[in-house]
Amino acid sequence: LKAGGVAGVCVDLILFPLDTVKTRLQSPQGFRKAGGFRGIYAGVPSTAIGSFPNAAAFFITYENVKSVLPHGSSSYLSPATHMVAASLGEVVACLIRVPSEVVKQRAQVSPSSSTLRILSQTLYHEGIQGLYRGYKSTVLREVKHLSFPLLFFFQ
Numbered sequence: 001l002k003a004g005g006v007a008g009v010c011v012d013l014i015l016f017p018l019d020t021v022k023t024r025l026q027s028p029q030g031f032r033k034a035g036g037f038r039g040i041y042a043g044v045p046s047t048a049i050g051s052f053p054n055a056a057a058f059f060i061t062y063e064n065v066k067s068v069l070p071h072g073s074s075s076y077l078s079p080a081t082h083m084v085a086a087s088l089g090e091v092v093a094c095l096i097r098v099p100s101e102v103v104k105q106r107a108q109v110s111p112s113s114s115t116l117r118i119l120s121q122t123l124y125h126e127g128i129q130g131l132y133r134g135y136k137s138t139v140l141r142e143v144k145h146l147s148f149p150l151l152f153f154f155q
Contacts, residue, residue, distance in 0.1 A: 001056045008055025012047050016040075023108040035111040043107030045115040050100025054093050062089035090142040098138055099131035 017040045027034035035042065065085040106118045113121075122130045 001060060004059030005052035005056040008058075009048065009051045012051040013044070016044055016047060019104075020108045023105050027109045029109065034109040039111030042111035043104035043115060043118075046100045046103040046107065046119070050096055054096040054100065057096055058089040058093035061092040062086055065089065087143045091139055094135060094139050094142065098133075098135045101138075102131050102133055 020035075020040050020042065021031075021037075024031045024034040024036070062085045065088045066081060069081045069084060103115060103119050103122065106122070107113060107115050110118065119131075126133075
């Protein structure tokens with residue numbers, strides 16, 4: 001729990017400026033109007049708050065699912081067990097990651113607005129559904145990446 005949470009926080013905070021630049025480059029308003037290089041840490045509070053529970057939820061789910069799946073003496077099931085456990089871990093982690101990402105990305109393209117203001121505006125105008133915008137596509141992307149090696153394993 002602690003190791004996964006700390007690792008997640010470290011990675012997210014170190015890579016945050018790169019993510020901001022990427023988000024602003026992809027913004028429909030353009031890089032410069034989205035803030036350019038100004039306020040490169042806009043949205044970092046949502047990442048800092050969501051990162052630890054996101055990583056911890058993944059590792060707790062991963063370890064628990066792995067422990068209940070069959071893992072007998074046959075080694076050919078081992079990769080599948082890890083991939084299923086990791087996929088379910090991502091589904092659970094995305095329940096925390098997606099709202100954090102929605103707020104973070106909106107803050108990255110509106111660096112003059114505070115994270116708390118963006119969160120409250122999203123909830124007011126879109127409800128809880130607004131925080132989960134993109135949940136299905138994020139889960140499909142994460143699970144697809146984790147299960148892709150199964151194609152090679154079972155051929």
